[in-house]
Amino acid sequence: MTAGLDASALPQQLLNGLMFGAIYALVALGYTMVYGVLKLINFAHGEVFMVGTYTALFVSWQMGYFQGAPGMTRATSPAVLLLMLVASMIVCGLLGVAIERFAYRPMRKQARIASLITAIGVSMLLQYGGALVLPVSPPRSILEQVNPYDGNLSIPLKPRNASLAASVDKAQAEEKLAALALEQRIKQEGVSSEFDLSEEGKKIRAASQAAAQVSRDAESRYNESGMSLNVPYGQGIMFLATLGLMGLLTYLVMFTKTGRQMRAVAHDFDSASLMGINVDRIVTFTFLIGSSLAGAGAMMCATFLGTQLTSFVGVTWGVKAFVAAVLGGIGNIPGAVLGGLLIGVAETLVVWAGGSQYKDAIAFVILIFVLLVKPGGLLGSAKVEKV
Amino acid sequence: MKFWAVRFGSIGLAVLVSFGIGMIAQGSSGTVSRLLALAGLYVTLAVSLNLINGITGQFSIGHAAFYQVGSYTAAFLASILLSRGVISNLGTPIPWVLVAVATSLVTAGIAGLFIGLPSLRLRGDYLAIVTLGFGEILRIVIQNTPQLGGSYGINSPKAFVVPYVWMLTFLCVGVCRNLLQTAHGLSFLSVREDEVASSAMGVNVTRVKVAAFVIGSAFAGAAGALLTFNEGFINVNSFTMDVSFIILTMVVLGGTGSVTGSIVAALTLFILPEVLRDAPAMPLNAVLGTLAGIALLVGTIRLAMDHKGLGRSIWMPKTYIGIGIAVAGGIVVSVLANCLPALANRTIPSAELRMVIFSAVLVIMMLLRPQGIFGVRELGLKSFFRRANA
Numbered sequence: 001m002t003a004g005l006d007a008s009a010l011p012q013q014l015l016n017g018l019m020f021g022a023i024y025a026l027v028a029l030g031y032t033m034v035y036g037v038l039k040l041i042n043f044a045h046g047e048v049f050m051v052g053t054y055t056a057l058f059v060s061w062q063m064g065y066f067q068g069a070p071g072m073t074r075a076t077s078p079a080v081l082l083l084m085l086v087a088s089m090i091v092c093g094l095l096g097v098a099i100e101r102f103a104y105r106p107m108r109k110q111a112r113i114a115s116l117i118t119a120i121g122v123s124m125l126l127q128y129g130g131a132l133v134l135p136v137s138p139p140r141s142i143l144e145q146v147n148p149y150d151g152n153l154s155i156p157l158k159p160r161n162a163s164l165a166a167s168v169d170k171a172q173a174e175e176k177l178a179a180l181a182l183e184q185r186i187k188q189e190g191v192s193s194e195f196d197l198s199e200e201g202k203k204i205r206a207a208s209q210a211a212a213q214v215s216r217d218a219e220s221r222y223n224e225s226g227m228s229l230n231v232p233y234g235q236g237i238m239f240l241a242t243l244g245l246m247g248l249l250t251y252l253v254m255f256t257k258t259g260r261q262m263r264a265v266a267h268d269f270d271s272a273s274l275m276g277i278n279v280d281r282i283v284t285f286t287f288l289i290g291s292s293l294a295g296a297g298a299m300m301c302a303t304f305l306g307t308q309l310t311s312f313v314g315v316t317w318g319v320k321a322f323v324a325a326v327l328g329g330i331g332n333i334p335g336a337v338l339g340g341l342l343i344g345v346a347e348t349l350v351v352w353a354g355g356s357q358y359k360d361a362i363a364f365v366i367l368i369f370v371l372l373v374k375p376g377g378l379l380g381s382a383k384v385e386k387v
Numbered sequence: 388m389k390f391w392a393v394r395f396g397s398i399g400l401a402v403l404v405s406f407g408i409g410m411i412a413q414g415s416s417g418t419v420s421r422l423l424a425l426a427g428l429y430v431t432l433a434v435s436l437n438l439i440n441g442i443t444g445q446f447s448i449g450h451a452a453f454y455q456v457g458s459y460t461a462a463f464l465a466s467i468l469l470s471r472g473v474i475s476n477l478g479t480p481i482p483w484v485l486v487a488v489a490t491s492l493v494t495a496g497i498a499g500l501f502i503g504l505p506s507l508r509l510r511g512d513y514l515a516i517v518t519l520g521f522g523e524i525l526r527i528v529i530q531n532t533p534q535l536g537g538s539y540g541i542n543s544p545k546a547f548v549v550p551y552v553w554m555l556t557f558l559c560v561g562v563c564r565n566l567l568q569t570a571h572g573l574s575f576l577s578v579r580e581d582e583v584a585s586s587a588m589g590v591n592v593t594r595v596k597v598a599a600f601v602i603g604s605a606f607a608g609a610a611g612a613l614l615t616f617n618e619g620f621i622n623v624n625s626f627t628m629d630v631s632f633i634i635l636t637m638v639v640l641g642g643t644g645s646v647t648g649s650i651v652a653a654l655t656l657f658i659l660p661e662v663l664r665d666a667p668a669m670p671l672n673a674v675l676g677t678l679a680g681i682a683l684l685v686g687t688i689r690l691a692m693d694h695k696g697l698g699r700s701i702w703m704p705k706t707y708i709g710i711g712i713a714v715a716g717g718i719v720v721s722v723l724a725n726c727l728p729a730l731a732n733r734t735i736p737s738a739e740l741r742m743v744i745f746s747a748v749l750v751i752m753m754l755l756r757p758q759g760i761f762g763v764r765e766l767g768l769k770s771f772f773r774r775a776n777a
Contacts, residue, residue: 041512102682106689106754113446114757116512117639120448121749124632128742129678132671132735315628319523322516361527364520371513372505 011157012229013352014345019235021344022242023305026297027321028328028336029249030096030290036266036331037286039112040104043119046318047126048096048291052088052298053309054134059084081303085241088299089292096291097284105280123318130311153236157227164222171215178204178211234304245296246337252289253333262286266331316360320347323363327370329380338378401557409550420549424617426657427552428610431559433637433653434646435606438563440635441643441763442572443599444579447502449518450607450634452525455626456498457491457608459535461615464490465543479546479616488551488612495608496601503600507593522631526623540622548613555613559606563646575599579644629742636749642759652760659744666737672724674735678747680717685751687712692755 027049034042063080103122107115185204253259264272265282273279301307301317324343328335343363350362370377408427412420436450464487468474474483502521509517530538566572577585578595586592615621637656641648687709724730752759 041516102686103750103754106693107757110757112512113444114753116446116515117635118750118753120632120635121746121753124742124746125750128746132674132739132743133730319519323520326513326516357531358527361524364524367520368505368517368524371509371517375508375513 009352011227013348015229015231017345017348018341019231019239019344020305020347021324021341022239023297023301023340024317024321024324024343025337025340026242026245026300027294027317028324028340029246029333030294031322031325032328032330032333032336033262033286033290035325036333037262037269037283038104038108038115040115041119041322042099042104042290043116043123043318044099044103044126045096045291045294046314046316046321047123047130048092048099048314049294049298049301049317049321050126050130050311050314051095052092052295053302053307053313054130055088055091055295056084056299056302057309059087084303085296085299088295090295092295092298093288093292096287096294100283100287105283127311127315134309134311136310152230152232155229155231157229160222164218168215168218168222171211171218175208175211175215178208182208232304238300238304241296241300245293249289249293249333258282258285320363323367326367326377329377332377332380335377335379397561401561402554405550405553405557408553409547412549413547420547421617422661424549424552424613426654427549427556428614428617429634429637429657430650430653431552431556431610432607432634433641433649434556434559434563435603435610436634437638437641437643437646437649438566438575438606439599439603440638441645441649442563442567442579443575443596445596445599446512446515447518447600447603448515448635449502449520449522449628449631450603451626451628451630452502452518452522453495453498453604453607454611454614454630455522455525455529455623456604457495457611458615458621458626459529459541459611460491460494460608461487461612462541462543462621463535465615466541469544474544476544479544481546481551484546484548484551484612484616487616488555488609491608491612492605493608495611496605498608499600499602499604500597502604503597507596519628519631522626522628526626529623536622538623540620542620543615545619546616548616552610552613552617555606555609560646560650562602562606567646576644632749633745636745639759640748640752642761642763644763645759645761645765647765648759648761656745656748660738660741663737663740663744668734668736669740671730671733671735672721674740675724675730676717676719676721678743679720680713681747681751683716684709684713685754689754 027045030045030048031042034040034045060080063083099122103118104115107118182204185201251259253262261272261277261282262285264275264277265279265286269279272282297317302309307313320343321340324339325336326339327342328337328339330336343366346362346366347359350356350359408423412423432450432454436447439445439447439450465474465479465483468479468483469476474480479487502518505514505517529535535541566575574585574590574595575598577588577590578592582592614625618625633656637653638649640656641650641652691709725732
């Protein structure tokens with residue numbers, strides 16, 4: 001392990017963070033839209049996400065992508081990927097609508113805490129009910145089975161230092177020589193090198209190890225002298241698809257009649273209903289859109305990131321996406337996207353700084369910090385509660 | 388004179404009952420003794436969370452975090468004492484247990500202060516998330532602290548703590564009950580009912596909220612310390628989000644604000660899984676069918692409530708149709724589940740149903756009776772007689 005921060009890895013980490021963050025953003029949109037309209041934290045959103053990952057898995061199985069299935073190759077899968085995406089979106093959308101209709105709508109007249117407890121209950125019911133029925137991290141992720149986009153897109157930022165290349169070659173040649181000497185010694189003595197305790201044996205072993213170290217150092221110096229960004233094709237496509245879906249959502253919310261109604265309901269629930277907007281229909285529609293975005297995120301997460309599937313997979317993703325929504329200003333659509341990207345970047349930065357065991361905690365630290373300093377979030381405005 | 392007689396009499400009675408339970412525990416097997424201790428701990432946890440959620444109307448869903456603070460404080464203290472040779476591996480003497488409990492009470496109270504302060508700025512749902520987040524941060528930090536045993540856990544010498552567990556329970560219940568009968572308690576209730584109005588009436592909302600957090604979490608911390616000495620070994624898995632949700636379910640089921648409700652619900656929900664533990668494995672399709680049937684039944688009752696209002700209308704003939712639909716739906720689902728090759732003929736151990744039952748109870752309770760079984764009422768001899776006289 002190299003101590004300190006490796007600056008040459010930073011651009012790559014930032015890029016990875018953005019790609020992760022795009023998924024967080026996609027899930028965060030669902031939280032923020034529902035909060036905007038109903039002022040309710042939809043705790044079950046993470047479980048909708050979970051159902052989306054499993055839908056993708058089951059569709060891929062139905063299409064023949066399970067272990068040992070004959071005749072299916074990765075090359076034939078783009079159409080299947082699209083099918084998985086659409087299926088996940090539809091299933092999640094319908095699930096979201098059903099949850100709203102049967103669990104949240106009856107609670108709408110009650111205190112907000114009651115709806116919140118219902119949301120927690122639905123979330124737990126889906127987690128533990130799912131654990132009864134769903135297979136836990138089935139062998140080989142869908143990533144390996146379906147994803148046709150192998151390999152990386154490498155974007156060179158700075159060429160490697162050519163003069164260092166020579167030193168790498170030299171060091172590698174020396175390493176080989178030393179290794180050869182060690183090998184010969186082992187052959188001569190007929191003992192494995194670890195048990196060769198004579199002076200000479202120790203010296204040869206030490207020399208070999210030192211040469212290997214020098215060669216490794218030279219190589220890493222050579223690699224670090226250049227800089228390039230690696231984008232796995234699958235994740236690149238995922239990122240573009242996410243941007244596309246966000247664009248579609250923006251169009252839907254800003255430029256259609258339904259979108260305008262949605263914004264009106266978010267602005268003032270009661271007045272909107274007095275103005276002749278069918279509020280129930282808009283709420284249903286909001287849940288449909290928000291949940292299907294979570295479904296899209298889930299499918300891409302399962303397919304391109306290879307997340308291990310359990311019925312609790314939605315908890316971490318859901319909570320982090322919620323933090324993203326709060327960070328951007330809950331109820332604010334551009335805010336959710338910004339928050340998602342920031343959370344993704346923050347997580348990869350924590351890993352980059354050497355605190356990978358604290359990766360899951362950073363989202364909560366950010367959350368508490370935001371709530372203490374700017375409770376309205378980055379793009380939101382804290383509303384004063386009127387009596 | 389009568390005042391003091393009642394006070395000292397009830398304190399004496401509580402101590403006697405605690406030691407009585409202790410003697411029962413000592414006379415019975417290790418399992419029963421452990422269950423008796425855990426039951427007391429859960430009652431303490433539920434009642435102390437009820438102080439925050441039910442009586443003061445704040446919304447904390449991370450109560451396990453304070454439980455964890457107390458538990459790890461005690462374990463850490465025990466490990467220091469052990470390394471100094473003050474206590475031996477064989478067991479912790481009771482005076483040291485009490486010292487550890489007091490320390491845990493203080494540290495968890497400080498943690499409560501730490502969480503209570505932000506609650507001044509945050510409304511219900513945000514506060515919920517902060518308490519949840521605090522628990523998660525704590526878990527991750529402890530997992531990465533070798534002094535606290537990391538993800539493996541930490542050992543501490545055992546002690547026989549059943550009587551002290553129940554004394555703590557009686558103390559916690561007593562504090563909450565007495566609080567509700569004083570002017571201080573009224574200010575707690577007024578904050579629950581309307582923050583703005585109560586501050587206009589001169590209630591120091593800040594102080595009340597923080598006080599609720601500190602008292603509630605201090606009790607949870609003391610419970611955690613006793614858990615440490617009862618189990619002899621703790622790790623972070625004893626304090627996951629699930630534990631918080633279980634405690635929350637107990638409070639919600641009993642009626643947010645009703646101390647006796649929390650006690651009854653905590654005991655019921657604690658005993659239920661223990662009964663399930665010994666039950667035979669159940670066929671999966673039957674479980675799914677039952678779940679679907681319950682869902683349909685709740686749905687139809689809810690519809691009846693919406694259309695006819697509360698009260699006797701639930702038992703109108705339509706309800707029987709609803710029950711019929713529910714039974715039919717359940718059977719259909721279980722038959723369908725048996726047709727799927729992945730689900731057919733599978734059985735699941737009853738113990739795994741624990742959390743499913745908890746969450747189903749939570750949702751059903753909210754849909755049919757959001758105020759909990761007892762609502763804000765207390766169950767007691769007085770209310771019993773009043774009902775009879777009326």
